[in-house]
Amino acid sequence: MSEPLLSLSGVNTYYGESHILHDLGFDLRKGEVVGILGRNGVGKTTTLQSILGIPAPRSGEIRFRGETISGLPTHDIVSRGVGWVPQGHRIFPTLTVVENIELAAARSRPGSWTAERIYEAFPRLHTRRDARGGSLSGGEQQMLAIARALVQNPELFLMDEPSEGLSPLIVQEIGALIKRLNAEGNTILLVEQNLAFALSISHRILIMAKGAIVYSGKPDDIRDDPDITHRFLGVGTAAAD
Ligand SMILES: Nc1ncnc2c1ncn2[C@@H]1O[C@H](COP(=O)(O)OP(=O)(O)OP(=O)(O)O)[C@@H](O)[C@H]1O
Ligand SMILES: [Mg+2]
Incomplete structure (x- = not known):
């Protein structure tokens, strides 16, 4: 094997x-x-x-x-x-959803996940794109934490x-x-x-x-x-x- x-x-x-x-x-x-x-x-x-x-x-x-x-x-x-989704769905609370994703994408490996594809896969993050991380619900923060890992194509x-x-x-x-x-x-x-x-x-x-x-x-x-x-x-x- x-x-x-x-x-x-x-x-x-x-x-x-x-x-x-x-x-x-x-x-x-x-x-x-x-x-x-x-x-x-x-x-x-x-x-x-x-x-x-x-x-x-x-x-x-x-x-x-x-x-x-x-x-x-x-x-x-x-x-x-290696992609990391930390405990307590840690994101940047004072940055918007878009900024959180852009920051992660800046360090991304080449791959199929782009910010555009992320918003297609997570329509709720797209709706909330200009909201600050800290104002999202727990579920939205967890999705954002996963999206931040995903956009790096681990x-x-x-x-x-x-x-x-x-x-x-x-x-x-x-x-x-x-x-x-x-x-x-x-x-x-x-x-x-x-x-x-x-x-x-x-x-x-x-x-x-x-x-x-x-x-x-x-x-x-x-x-x-x-x-x-x-x-x-x-x-x-x-x-x-
Ligand atoms: N930064 C740190 N400095 C010193 N000790 C730490 C640190 N982080 C964790 N520990 C200790 O290491 C042990 C293991 O902690 P760890 O966070 O890995 O546990 P866990 O299984 O993830 O627990 P939980 O279910 O509460 O998240 C614990 O005794 C904890 O107190
Ligand atoms: Mg733990």
Whole structure:
């Protein structure tokens, strides 16, 4: 089989003296949607940020498209095709929708997504194009955050809790958008706390605890065995550990 699109092996990441990721390893194949689940503070965001080199792992290796990227500066990693949709749908609140997208597009790789195509795909962003980022609804901000990554034409999307803080209807919309991006050939690594949402859009699920992967399986395996979510996520049981 060909080399995975992304692979992490033996990754150890620290914040100062705090050891957060412990020999973390997993692979992602081109075209996959993989969901990382785990409780608060287990290192999900740190995993995505380690891929981007903020902070870079202290040891271990991260490979992307057959090349080692661990140790490279973040702008170099991004320019190789890693798209970043940060937690809390971070955008520039004082800039308009158009300005937010233009700023991202200025650093874009060649590809099929242009600002014009973005507005076709996100009619709501087009309607709100002159509004400031901070005045958008949570759902609109999340769409803008995804649009900012998309216009850079990445090969891999890192999405950090895209459903966080959004109403069920908007979560459905974001899910449909992620499925569509995947149907167009995009590979997506998704961090989530919303179990049902992650199961509905992922091909494969990784569960993290204390900075390491403790479970890997298909959404159906997890649906068929509620004990997995009890044990690793504490879902459905008051006294889970
Ligand atoms: N900038 C930082 N400096 C020091 N410690 C940090 C920093 N960012 C995160 N941490 C710590 O690292 C650990 C992992 O944090 P991380 O944000 O990766 O967790 P998470 O799984 O994404 O959690 P959440 O579900 O709350 O988003 C936590 O103990 C957190 O307090
Ligand atoms: Mg996080």
